[in-house]
Amino acid sequence: MSYANLIAEKIQVRPQQVEAAILLLEDGNTIPFVARYRKEATGLLDEEQLRQIQDWLEKLKAIDERRETILATIDGQGKLTEELKEQIHQAQTLTQLEDLYQPYKPKRRTRAMVARENGLEGLATLILSQPKGNVDLVEAATKYLNEKVDNHELALQGARDILAEMISDHPEVRAQLRAKAWQWGNLLCEKNEKAEDPKRVYELYYSFECRIERLRPHQVLAINRGEAEKVLKVKVQVEERDWRGIVESFFKPDPKSGCAGQLELAIEDATERLLLPAIERDIRRQLTEAAWSHALKVFQDNLRALLLQPPLKGKTILGIDPGFRTGCKIAVVDPTGKVLTTGTIYPHEPQKQWAESLRELKHWVNKYHINLITIGNGTASRETERLVAELIREVEGVCYLIVNEAGASVYSASPLAREELPGLDVSLRGAVSIARRAQDALAELVKIDPKSIGVGMYQHDVDQGELGRALHSVVESVVNQVGVDVNTASPALLTYVSGIGPRLADKIVAYRNEHGAFRSRDELKKVPGLGEKAFEQAAGFLRIHGGSEHLDATAIHPESYPAAKAVLALAGVKQSADPGQIRPALQGLLQQSSIDAIAKQVGIGSFTLSDIVEQLLRPGRDPREDHPAPILRSDVLSMEDLRPGMRLKGTVRNVVDFGAFVDIGVKQDGLLHRSQIPHSLTLHTGAIIDVEVIQVDIERGRISLSWAGETA
Numbered sequence: 109m110s111y112a113n114l115i116a117e118k119i120q121v122r123p124q125q126v127e128a129a130i131l132l133l134e135d136g137n138t139i140p141f142v143a144r145y146r147k148e149a150t151g152l153l154d155e156e157q158l159r160q161i162q163d164w165l166e167k168l169k170a171i172d173e174r175r176e177t178i179l180a181t182i183d184g185q186g187k188l189t190e191e192l193k194e195q196i197h198q199a200q201t202l203t204q205l206e207d208l209y210q211p212y213k214p215k216r217r218t219r220a221m222v223a224r225e226n227g228l229e230g231l232a233t234l235i236l237s238q239p240k241g242n243v244d245l246v247e248a249a250t251k252y253l254n255e256k257v258d259n260h261e262l263a264l265q266g267a268r269d270i271l272a273e274m275i276s277d278h279p280e281v282r283a284q285l286r287a288k289a290w291q292w293g294n295l296l297c298e299k300n301e302k303a304e305d306p307k308r309v310y311e312l313y314y315s316f317e318c319r320i321e322r323l324r325p326h327q328v329l330a331i332n333r334g335e336a337e338k339v340l341k342v343k344v345q346v347e348e349r350d351w352r353g354i355v356e357s358f359f360k361p362d363p364k365s366g367c368a369g370q371l372e373l374a375i376e377d378a379t380e381r382l383l384l385p386a387i388e389r390d391i392r393r394q395l396t397e398a399a400w401s402h403a404l405k406v407f408q409d410n411l412r413a414l415l416l417q418p419p420l421k422g423k424t425i426l427g428i429d430p431g432f433r434t435g436c437k438i439a440v441v442d443p444t445g446k447v448l449t450t451g452t453i454y455p456h457e458p459q460k461q462w463a464e465s466l467r468e469l470k471h472w473v474n475k476y477h478i479n480l481i482t483i484g485n486g487t488a489s490r491e492t493e494r495l496v497a498e499l500i501r502e503v504e505g506v507c508y509l510i511v512n513e514a515g516a517s518v519y520s521a522s523p524l525a526r527e528e529l530p531g532l533d534v535s536l537r538g539a540v541s542i543a544r545r546a547q548d549a550l551a552e553l554v555k556i557d558p559k560s561i562g563v564g565m566y567q568h569d570v571d572q573g574e575l576g577r578a579l580h581s582v583v584e585s586v587v588n589q590v591g592v593d594v595n596t597a598s599p600a601l602l603t604y605v606s607g608i609g610p611r612l613a614d615k616i617v618a619y620r621n622e623h624g625a626f627r628s629r630d631e632l633k634k635v636p637g638l639g640e641k642a643f644e645q646a647a648g649f650l651r652i653h654g655g656s657e658h659l660d661a662t663a664i665h666p667e668s669y670p671a672a673k674a675v676l677a678l679a680g681v682k683q684s685a686d687p688g689q690i691r692p693a694l695q696g697l698l699q700q701s702s703i704d705a706i707a708k709q710v711g712i713g714s715f716t717l718s719d720i721v722e723q724l725l726r727p728g729r730d731p732r733e734d735h736p737a738p739i740l741r742s743d744v745l746s747m748e749d750l751r752p753g754m755r756l757k758g759t760v761r762n763v764v765d766f767g768a769f770v771d772i773g774v775k776q777d778g779l780l781h782r783s784q785i786p787h788s789l790t791l792h793t794g795a796i797i798d799v800e801v802i803q804v805d806i807e808r809g810r811i812s813l814s815w816a817g818e819t820a
Contacts, residue, residue, distance in 0.1 A: 114200075115164045125151040129161050138606040139581075140588035141645045145665050148713035155585055171202055178209045187212060195279075203286075203390070207279035220273035223266030226256045231263060232270035235367045235374070236359070243366030264370060271374035275359050276382035284354045285346070289387050293320045294345045295395075297331055303339040310334040320344070320391060325402035326765035328395045329566040344388040351379055400570040402765075404578040407567070410763055411558060411579055413792035414512065415586040418732045419548040423480045424448075426472060427543025428496070429516065429535075430488035432456045436465070439539035440476050445547055447529065448476055450536045455495050456488055462495065469499050479505055480740065484513030484542045485761075490775035500742050507740035509546055510771060512761070515556035516541045524555055524600055546738070550590060555600040558583055565764045587649075589731055591663055594632070594650040595625040607645025612637055626652055629660045651728075658683050662723040672720050674710040691725055736796040745774045747811065750804045755816050760795040770799055770813055778811035785815055 112127040119126075128149045132142045139162065143155040150158070179196055182188045192208070199205045215221070223232070231252050249260035249267075257263050275281060297316040299305070313331055334340035355375055361368040422443050429437040435454040441447055449472070455465035472478065481496050483489055489510065496508045519525050520537035529537050544552045553561060558579030559572070567575065587604040594602070594616065602613035612635070619635045620626065629647050632638055638646075648665035655661070657669075664672050676683055679693040697706070698721070707717040723729075739759055758770035761777050767784070768791045769777040780799060785791065798817035805811075 111165060111168050114168060115161055118164055119157060119160045121153065121157065122151065125153055126161055129153055129158055130165060133158070133162060133165075136641060138584075138645050140585060140606045140649065144588070144663070144719075145648055145667075145716070147715035147719075152715060159581060171200070171205065174202060174205055175199070178205060178212075181214075182209070182212045185212060204279075204283070207282045210279065210282065211274075211277040218273060219266075219269040223269045226266055227254060228252055228257065228263060228266040229270060231267040232274075235267055235370045236271060236274075238360075238362040238365040238367055238371065240362070240364050241366065245366065245370065268370060268374040268377060271359075271371065272378035272382060275355060275375060275378035276386065278358055281355055281358055281383070282387070285351055285383065286387050286390055288350045288354060289344065289346045289391055290320055292347070292350050293391065294318065295320055295323060295331070296343045296345050297334070297340050300338055300341055303337075305339045310339050313340055320395070323395060324765055325399035326565065328399035329403060329569045332396060332399075333566070333569055342392075344384075344391055346384060346387065351384070355379060355383075400574065403566055403570050404574060406565075406763060406765070407575065408578055408582045410793040411561060411582045412586060413735075413760075413794045414561065415550045415553060415583065416590075416732050416735055417549045417794045418735050418737050419550075419730075420480065420546050420737070423547065424476055424478050425543040425546055426469070426476075426478045426481045427539045427541075427546075428481065428483045428492055429513065429539040429542055430484055430486065430492040432488050432491075433458060434535070435459070436488070436492055437536050437539040438469075438472070439536060439543050440472060440478065441540060441543045441547070442476075443547070445544050445551075447532070447540055450532065450539065452536075456491055465495060466499055469495070470503060473499070473503050473506060479507070480546060481506060481508040482511045482542050482546045483508060484516060484538070485510050485771075486513050497741075497743050507742050509738055509740055511542055511545045512561075513538070513542055514562035515553070515560035518560045519556050522555070524598070528598070550586060550732070551598065551601055554583060554587065554604060555598065565762075591649055591651050591730075594652055595620065605646050605649050607642045612642060627655045628652060628657050629655075629666055630657075653728075662727050664720055664723050668712065668716060668720055671710045671712040671717065672724065675706065675717070675720060675724065678706065678709070687727055694721060694725055735794065738794070739796055741773055745772075747774050747776060747804055747806050747809075750774065750801050750811065752801055752803060754801045756799055756801070758797055758799050758813075760791050760793055760797060763791050763793060770797065772799065772801075772811070772813070774811070776809045776811055778813040780813045780815065784813065789815075 112123045116123040116126045139158045249263035252263045297313040299314040361371045427439045435452040438451045453465035454461045516538040525537045584604045599613040652660040679697040681693040707714040756772045758772040762769045767781040799813040800816040803812040
């Protein structure tokens with residue numbers, strides 16, 4: 109079966125769609141470009157489906173490469189039969205391939221190898237054949253004695269070693285036992301007696317037992333971490349009733365044979381010493397990989413929601429990077445993100461300059477006409493929030509917002525920060541980043557390695573390479589979904605645009621700095637190194653406002669400009685007309701003719717035409733505007749102010765397996781446990797929701813919440 113057919117079956121689409129996607133991707137097209145501008149070819153496959161196709165294609169190619177290696181290795185040993193060759197060709201997973209390869213895989217020196225070298229394979233074959241009647245084992249074993257095997261017990265032991273390895277390496281035994289272990293096996297955890305766990309982080313797993321198929325991803329990752337820190341001892345348990353029947357269906361001791369006891373001993377040894385440990389390793393690895401995959405999906409969803417937070421436009425913002433001993437770093441930025449001033453105040457321990465800090469903040473608010481204060485959510489955040497709340501009670505027209513400061517320190521010390529904020533102390537750059545994150549979270553967060561943003565749990569427990577690739581794909585997807593103003597974008601933002609990358613991003617900015625703002629998309633072709641392919645991939649995602657071509661400010665690709673102009677002509681309006689004129693004219697055209705009819709008339713696909721019409725109806729629309737704006741607060745609560753039954757609006761800060769952490773305006777985020785979330789609801793980072801306080805544990809700093817919003 110072809111790759112296209114196999115993948116189509118996996119992701120439930122038509123093989124023709126997969127075939128088209130594979131051809132486009134292998135021709136150097138990016139996923140955002142194919143998803144947006146090649147809908148006719150792929151039959152409307154979205155980015156998620158295209159990434160699945162790409163991932164499956166890589167997996168299937170890796171399986172085929174491994175298949176060829178295995179075939180060559182076994183053939184080189186002179187042991188490749190037609191039957192085995194067919195089985196290897198039929199195997200569809202790496203696990204199936206490795207099971208078939210196991211008996212032929214080069215191994216370190218094993219007990220079975222030594223026994224074969226000592227000439228005991230014939231004795232093993234005799235025992236395996238289970239001859240009927242009484243067998244004199246001593247006499248049978250004596251025939252195989254030599255200098256290295258000088259008594260019959262050693263001979264029988266060697267024969268059993270050969271049989272044990274044979275049983276353990278049997279592909280069907282492995283496959284069936286692995287499936288049985290998945291279904292009925294248990295994972296057992298207990299605390300290491302000598303281990304220290306002062307904060308009782310792993311207390312849930314000190315004495316823990318769970319069916320393997322019922323383990324949740326966050327449990328697997330927590331157990332793995334506890335085991336790595338030597339706090340927990342972990343074991344996979346498979347009951348004898350679950351393994352014996354499988355093994356004996358292929359290696360059956362015959363009660364009527366005098367060799368039955370020897371085969372039974374070999375089965376016991378094979379299972380306990382070789383087979384079950386191998387199955388345990390397989391299961392633990394597969395559990396971990398599944399948990400990683402789930403965790404990566406959580407990270408991706410949280411990061412996407414964070415990057416899609418609506419920008420707060422037109423505000424002069426005072427950003428505060430809070431701290432105790434070293435003070436709170438302050439930065440004021442204008443609505444374009446330009447830094448107006450910076451400084452440091454010391455309202456907290458040990459200086460405790462509360463009144464002085466309040467006066468200084470008030471001076472800045474009045475001088476720069478500040479209407480929003482952003483506070484990083486790290487150390488001293490809530491203490492600083494009380495200072496800001498006191499300020500707001502004295503000054504009208506100002507609100508505040510707690511922002512995620514993750515990665516601000518990473519950005520502060522980066523070469524990009526030094527280039528953007530030359531001469532500014534590294535400790536103050538973080539405050540600038542915190543201020544700008546409210547203005548445009550996407551533009552600011554792309555300057556930071558996605559792994560430093562901290563949008564999930566067990567981030568350091570997953571494969572770091574996989575994490576980096578997964579989060580990079582999210583940033584790439586969001587940047588291209590939103591679009592980029594090529595005349596204001598930083599190199600970091602341009603890097604994620606389809607077809608550009610870091611080097612080309614630097615060249616675009618260098619060209620812009622030397623020649624001034626781009627007047628058209630076509631001018632991008634003058635950038636050194638930006639060839640036809642890169643232009644094709646990038647052009648539709650780059651915006652030029654106020655340029656010589658009106659369509660350059662939309663997501664319409666230059667290759668579709670003739671079609672877009674033809675549609676406007678059919679609607680009876682000029683391309684330069686005001687959107688207020690274009691909209692009713694297009695709506696009138698759509699009432700007279702269908703999309704399919706218009707598409708046929710202008711010579712373009714219906715999917716592409718629908719996108720063109722949407723852009724003409726809503727030019728320059730930012731998809732982030734569809735998401736709820738952040739909650740701007742004017743006063744502060746403490747945990748002591750909370751009471752069971754109190755209803756509040758909150759911002760989802762993190763979504764994890766067991767629920768969501770919600771900022772309700774107090775020092776500690778509350779936990780909305782998954783049991784309290786309606787089944788029909790999917791939460792994401794940045795969502796604004798209504799919650800009700802269930803319980804407040806001030807001593808342990810815990811707040812329990814329930815859902816208080818409407819459900820569909």
